[in-house]
Amino acid sequence: MPELPEVEVIRRGLKKLLIHRTVTGICYDNKPLRLPVRLKTMEQLLLGQKIVAVDRRAKYLLIRFDNDAVLILHMGMTGKMSLCPTESPKNVHDHICWYLDDKSELRFNDIRRFGSAQIASPEQSGMLDTIFFNQTGVEPFDKAFNADYLLRQANGKRRPLKNFLMDGKIIAGIGNIYANEALFKAQLNPDRPISSLIKTEWQRLIVGLRTTLTHAISCGGSTISDFANANGTSGYFQINFSVYGRQGTPCPLCQTFIEKKKLGGRATYFCPVCQRR
DNA sequence: CAAGTTACCTGACGGC
């Protein structure tokens, strides 16, 4: 489900509801997630602790506590976070539950279990950039995300532009939907070998990507099957898709039919005219 | 070493 815009929407929604809440209990159904869930450690570090911040890095949600511990959550493909009243019936794929002091529960639901829930100790939390996010690329809205950085990263490499854009070690938070949409916005061919892009094209890509992400966040993210934010409402950016999932329909700019092909194992949608190169 | 493929898991959908 969630790429950067969806995680950011969830973050903003949860932040208001979670700040100042204290964890009173944790429940885990023991189904394996992508990474082992260390329930004991989580209980030792979080019980009785108050939430002081809700942040985001790449597609990770970071819930910070007043003892400096950090809960690091990833939604994988189908993960959802929701806040509901205690006693409300458990849903089929609710895996972890954090009980809060106002009789509400933060729940992690994930059909495919590609998500994860990790815990950083107070000692680790000051060094997350070096011990946890040392392989994570730059944030698209950070000033370090600029044409010189991209030129340097692409230097001498011939891989397709879209794969590069989705590489989390280079750029944080971009998945299949927004890679497709940003390339259309920047009018660049998904197949372009990255070493062939000149500085002005990288600048176009940066603007296209930031414009696309900003618009998506303001729409509350994209709801493909059942993405829901903290309030249980849906995003509506999907009605603004220019190319994603639109093969065979007219390009919004030139009316040429949008094409679909596979690139790096992922569905790739583009206008053969507007994105000729 | 760069880049492509596979595995992890559930569920929806289309074809037969």
Added chain:
DNA sequence: TGCCGTCAGGTAACTT
């Protein structure tokens, strides 16, 4: 109706 293959918003460990 139901069985089978394919596909889906992600990531990392593989192989080539």
